[in-house]
Amino acid sequence: MTAAAIAPADTEALRERLSHLDTAALSDAMDSLRTPPFVLPGIATRTPGTVACGPAFTVRYRAIDDETAFHNAANYIDDVPAGSVVVVDNGGSRTCTNWGSLLSSVARHRGISGTVVHGSVRDVQESRTAGYPLFSTDVTMVSGKNRVVLDRTGVEVDVAGTPVAPGDWIMADDNGALRIPAALVAEVVRRAEAVERTESRIRRAALGGGRLDEARARFGYARPWEEGGEDDHR
Amino acid sequence: MTAAAIAPADTEALRERLSHLDTAALSDAMDSLRTPPFVLPGIATRTPGTVACGPAFTVRYRAIDDETAFHNAANYIDDVPAGSVVVVDNGGSRTCTNWGSLLSSVARHRGISGTVVHGSVRDVQESRTAGYPLFSTDVTMVSGKNRVVLDRTGVEVDVAGTPVAPGDWIMADDNGALRIPAALVAEVVRRAEAVERTESRIRRAALGGGRLDEARARFGYARPWEEGGEDDHR
Amino acid sequence: MTAAAIAPADTEALRERLSHLDTAALSDAMDSLRTPPFVLPGIATRTPGTVACGPAFTVRYRAIDDETAFHNAANYIDDVPAGSVVVVDNGGSRTCTNWGSLLSSVARHRGISGTVVHGSVRDVQESRTAGYPLFSTDVTMVSGKNRVVLDRTGVEVDVAGTPVAPGDWIMADDNGALRIPAALVAEVVRRAEAVERTESRIRRAALGGGRLDEARARFGYARPWEEGGEDDHR
Numbered sequence: 136m137t138a139a140a141i142a143p144a145d146t147e148a149l150r151e152r153l154s155h156l157d158t159a160a161l162s163d164a165m166d167s168l169r170t171p172p173f174v175l176p177g178i179a180t181r182t183p184g185t186v187a188c189g190p191a192f193t194v195r196y197r198a199i200d201d202e203t204a205f206h207n208a209a210n211y212i213d214d215v216p217a218g219s220v221v222v223v224d225n226g227g228s229r230t231c232t233n234w235g236s237l238l239s240s241v242a243r244h245r246g247i248s249g250t251v252v253h254g255s256v257r258d259v260q261e262s263r264t265a266g267y268p269l270f271s272t273d274v275t276m277v278s279g280k281n282r283v284v285l286d287r288t289g290v291e292v293d294v295a296g297t298p299v300a301p302g303d304w305i306m307a308d309d310n311g312a313l314r315i316p317a318a319l320v321a322e323v324v325r326r327a328e329a330v331e332r333t334e335s336r337i338r339r340a341a342l343g344g345g346r347l348d349e350a351r352a353r354f355g356y357a358r359p360w361e362e363g364g365e366d367d368h369r
Numbered sequence: 370m371t372a373a374a375i376a377p378a379d380t381e382a383l384r385e386r387l388s389h390l391d392t393a394a395l396s397d398a399m400d401s402l403r404t405p406p407f408v409l410p411g412i413a414t415r416t417p418g419t420v421a422c423g424p425a426f427t428v429r430y431r432a433i434d435d436e437t438a439f440h441n442a443a444n445y446i447d448d449v450p451a452g453s454v455v456v457v458d459n460g461g462s463r464t465c466t467n468w469g470s471l472l473s474s475v476a477r478h479r480g481i482s483g484t485v486v487h488g489s490v491r492d493v494q495e496s497r498t499a500g501y502p503l504f505s506t507d508v509t510m511v512s513g514k515n516r517v518v519l520d521r522t523g524v525e526v527d528v529a530g531t532p533v534a535p536g537d538w539i540m541a542d543d544n545g546a547l548r549i550p551a552a553l554v555a556e557v558v559r560r561a562e563a564v565e566r567t568e569s570r571i572r573r574a575a576l577g578g579g580r581l582d583e584a585r586a587r588f589g590y591a592r593p594w595e596e597g598g599e600d601d602h603r
Numbered sequence: 604m605t606a607a608a609i610a611p612a613d614t615e616a617l618r619e620r621l622s623h624l625d626t627a628a629l630s631d632a633m634d635s636l637r638t639p640p641f642v643l644p645g646i647a648t649r650t651p652g653t654v655a656c657g658p659a660f661t662v663r664y665r666a667i668d669d670e671t672a673f674h675n676a677a678n679y680i681d682d683v684p685a686g687s688v689v690v691v692d693n694g695g696s697r698t699c700t701n702w703g704s705l706l707s708s709v710a711r712h713r714g715i716s717g718t719v720v721h722g723s724v725r726d727v728q729e730s731r732t733a734g735y736p737l738f739s740t741d742v743t744m745v746s747g748k749n750r751v752v753l754d755r756t757g758v759e760v761d762v763a764g765t766p767v768a769p770g771d772w773i774m775a776d777d778n779g780a781l782r783i784p785a786a787l788v789a790e791v792v793r794r795a796e797a798v799e800r801t802e803s804r805i806r807r808a809a810l811g812g813g814r815l816d817e818a819r820a821r822f823g824y825a826r827p828w829e830e831g832g833e834d835d836h837r
Contacts, residue, residue, distance in 0.1 A: 158510035159469060159491045166512060174464075174511060184494060210816035230642075235627060237802055241809050257627045260652060260777040276626035276778035277642060278634060309494040310510035334471055341475050348444035392744040393703060393725045400746060408698075408745060418728060543728040544744035568705055575709050582678035 146190065149304075149320060150218055150248075153188040156327045158310045160334075164326035167360045168319065175305075175312040176295040177227065178251055178270050181259045185268035187249020188306040191299050191314065192219040196226070196233060196254075196279065197286040209285035212238060217246030220305040224292035225254030227272050231279040234269065236261035243267045251305060251312050253294040270307045326360035333359035380424065383538075383554060384452055384482075387422040390561045392544045394568075398560035401594045404553065409539075409546040410529040411461070412485055412504050415493045419502035421483020422540040425533050425548065426453040430460070430467060430488075430513065431520040443519035446472060451480030454539040458526035459488030463507040465516045470495035477501045485539060485546050487528040504541045560594035567593035614658065617772075617788060618686055618716075621656040624795045626778045628802075632794035635828045636787065643773075643780040644763040645695070646719055646738050649727045653736035655717020656774045659767050659782065660687040664694070664701060664722075664747065665754040677753035680706060685714030688773040692760035693722030697741040699750045704729035711735045719773060719780050721762040738775045794828035801827035 153161075165173045192215045215221055221242065225233045234250055236258035242250060249268030256262075256271040257278075272295075291300045297314065299305070304315040315323050333354055340350035355361060387395075399407050426449045449455055455476065459467045468484055470492035476484060483502030490496075490505040491512075506529075525534045531548065533539070538549040549557050567588055574584035589595060621629075633641045660683045683689055689710065693701045702718055704726035710718060717736030724730075724739040725746075740763075759768045765782065767773070772783040783791050801822055808818035823829060 157492075159512075162510045163512055163514075166515070174509065179508070210819065213814045213816055237806055237809075237815075240806055241815050244810050257778045258625075274647070274778060275642065276630045276776075276781065278627075278631055280631075281634070308510075310491045310508060313510065338471055338474055341471075342478050346447045347471075347475050348447055351444065391726075393746075396744045397746055397748075400749070408743065413742070542744075544725045544742060547744065572705055572708055575705075576712050580681045581705075581709050582681055585678065 146218065149324060150189055152324050152328065153306060154186065156306070156324065156331065158306050158308050158313050160327040160330045161306055161315065161323060162313060163330045164323045164360055165313070165315065167326055167358070168323065170316070170319065172297050173313045173315065175251060175253070175297050175299070175314060177272050178253070178294065178307065178312040180307070180309050181256060181269045181271055181274060182263045182267065183309055185249070185266060186306070186308045187220045187251065187268035187270065189218045189220045189248040189304065190317070191222045191301060191303045191305050192216065192288070193290060193292045193299060193301050194221060194223045194288050195286040195290055195292050196224065196283040199282065199284045209233070211285065211288050212241055212245070214288070215242070215245065215247055218248055220248050220307070221250040222292060222294070222299050222305060223250065223252045223254065224294060225252065225279065225283060227295060228254040228283070229273040229275065231255065231277045231282045232257040232275060233279050233283070234271070239265055239267040239269060249307060251307055253292070268307065270312050329362045330359045333362055380452065383558060384423055386558050386562065387540060388420065390540070390558065390565065392540050392542050392547055394561040394564045395540055395549065395557060396547060397564045398557045398594055399547070399549065401560055401592070402553065402557065404550070406531050407547045407549065409485060409487070409531055409533070409548060411506050412487070412528065412541065412546040414541070414543050415490060415503045415505055415508065416497045416501065417543055419483070419500060420540070420542045421454045421485065421502040421504065423452045423454045423482040423538065424551070425456045425535060425537045425539050426450065426522070427524060427526045427533060427535050428455060428457045428522050429520040429524055429526050430458065430517040433516065433518045443467070445519065445522050446475055446479070448522070449476070449479065449481055452482055454482050454541070455484040456526060456528070456533050456539060457484065457486045457488065458528060459486065459513065459517060461506050461529060462488040462517070463509065465489065465511045465513040466491040466509060467513045467517070468503065468505070473499055473501040473503060483541060485541055487526070502541065504546050563596045564593045567596055614686065617792060618657055620792050620796070621774060622654065624774070624792065624799065626774050626776050626781050628795040628798045629774055629783065629791060630781060631798045632791045632828055633781070633783065635794055635826070636791065638784070638787065640765050641781045641783065643719060643721070643765055643767070643782060645740050646721070646762065646775065646780040648775070648777050649724060649737045649739055649742060650731045650735065651777055653717070653734060654774070654776045655688045655719065655736040655738065657686045657688045657716040657772065658785070659690045659769060659771045659773050660684065660756070661758060661760045661767060661769050662689060662691045662756050663754045663758055663760050664692065664751040667750065667752050677701070679753065679756050680709055680713070682756070683710070683713065683715055686716055688716050688775070689718040690760060690762070690767050690773060691718065691720045691722065692762060693720065693747065693751060695740050695763060696722040696751070697743065699723065699745045699747040700725045700743060701747050701751070702737065702739070707733055707735040707737060717775060719775055721760070736775065738780050797830045798827045801830050
């Protein structure tokens with residue numbers, strides 16, 4: 136199932152609901168569905184406090200094999216739909232970058248939700264100042280130009296062992312980044328919202344003077360996506 | 370020697386004095402006593418600018434061996450004394466977490482000083498906003514629920530090779546985390562305070578126009594815990 | 604070629620121009636000259652948003668071989684010329700430090716531009732508060748005193764495989780740290796300034812409504828140090 140299988144209006148509604156969630160609640164919802172691995176390992180925020188969420192636009196780089204030939208820049212950003220999360224696979228490189236301040240500026244201008252790089256980025260401070268959500272394996276200053284070259288866009292990529300297909304949903308925040316198969320995203324969001332409501336009840340009860348263990352038992356902490364606690368009377 | 374061996378009033382007085390020190394001065398004081406290794410390796414702040422100090426309340430997790438059984442949450446937080454530092458040993462895991470925003474909220478509400486996790490935490494931004502001192506090996510978003518289970522509390526745990534016994538004192542700040550055996554904490558604090566005074570004198574002299582090497586020689590930089598410099602006339 | 608080969612007035616003028624650039628533009632300029640490796644691998648900022656640039660003053664430590672002898676502090680800071688970047692090689696140690704708040708205070712007071720440590724530093728928060736540019740492999744709190752000892756200053760050091768000679772130029776910012784051979788620094792700065800101008804033109808065109816790929820083609824993104832675009836009429 137690809138992103139195309141979700142109608143644009145539904146995509147926008149999902150993105151709005153996702154923007155009120157976080158990777159922790161979504162991770163718990165994925166766990167409850169016993170999905171395959173969903174974490175994008177080793178991806179960390181470079182712009183703390185920002186969130187990226189939306190369908191993945193995938194970009195794969197490869198090492199250049201002919202060092203004497205000229206290799207142009209990777210020109211794909213003009214084709215990325217607004218609301219997407221750009222997922223760049225550069226094999227986890229810590230020695231050259233595939234993203235910098237110019238791309239952050241243009242991406243923000245185009246309404247792209249954020250970028251996840253399996254590899255390195257540069258100009259982190261400019262992206263932070265601009266408030267553009269940027270996530271990566273590492274940071275360095277060396278350009279990828281004449282070191283790697285665009286291989287393909289719109290193909291399945293691999294982020295440290297977790298596959299990301301075009302149209303998979305991505306969410307990234309200060310906890311890291313995860314992907315949600317498009318076929319599951321509606322149910323995952325529904326469950327994550329229930330997780331958040333259960334946690335809010337537990338938090339209120341525990342901060343109101345009760346014991347945390349009792350609040351957890353009362354409000355169904357073991358299966359929070361079911362909201363199965365005793366006062367579940369909505 | 371355990372925390373119980375220090376009277377509660379003395380504990381509070383020590384915590385007050387510790388709160389004016391930092392891990393650098395304490396580390397120098399420990400060095401002067403030629404103590405066994407005291408650093409908790411690989412532990413980094415997740416809430417820059419915050420400090421945790423107090424006797425350790427230890428918590429050990431283990432991997433679950435029966436994946437089909439139900440495993441409840443680890444309910445220990447209601448039993449942690451105010452002023453403690455929770456030290457959680459999850460074997461340095463980078464793949465699942467043992468701490469999140471709900472625990473930070475409850476811990477803060479209960480007057481717990483902070484938390485050190487040999488493993489991963491989530492909801493870092495919420496802990497940062499709440500000002501709860503949180504330290505860990507790594508950050509991810511995946512819950513430990515149904516992955517690991519509470520083994521024991523109040524036992525000696527191992528943080529990357531450094532043992533932490535219940536009642537050992539812990540101090541953690543932006544430099545990292547260390548432990549001080551309970552039997553040594555009074556002397557370590559006394560020496561660390563002397564180190565701080567010696568460094569202040571050197572700093573004032575060097576910033577007042579002198580050479581740093583001369584200020585160091587004059588104020589006993591080689592053995593700063595002795596405050597043995599020429600103007601040591603208190 | 605050493606720093607001494609550049610007249611003081613030229614050094615100050617170069618530092619002024621460098622202070623308006625960043626490691627990304629300098630890296631692109633170095634790439635265009637096909638220089639040997641210039642990145643100082645694994646060096647990260649400990650004071651985000653600050654920049655160090657200037658000729659290197661190198662400091663090499665070695666492990667102590669006689670643990671019973673007394674080893675004094677490394678007293679070199681009084682000899683570092685204003686405007687220098689101190690480059691400390693402690694073999695990339697993650698277990699003991701060679702820099703702390705006292706040195707940051709004195710270095711700032713003396714007009715030293717910043718410090719790059721191939722190894723660990725402590726008192727990161729104080730350096731951040733003081734706005735002193737500090738870069739290192741890692742952070743811990745353990746002093747190097749009686750663990751390592753000053754070997755030599757003013758010699759070529761090795762930062763994770765990249766040599767730094769006294770008088771090489773160093774620039775460090777949030778992207779990392781690099782060195783520029785003294786013989787190349789004038790040309791590297793000239794090219795980096797051209798890179799910045801080319802990028803500004805591309806950025807303006809792309810944010811003004813055009814496509815990024817067209818802006819890149821128009822303004823000579825492939826060889827930005829030549830400013831070879833069609834409107835290159837200065």
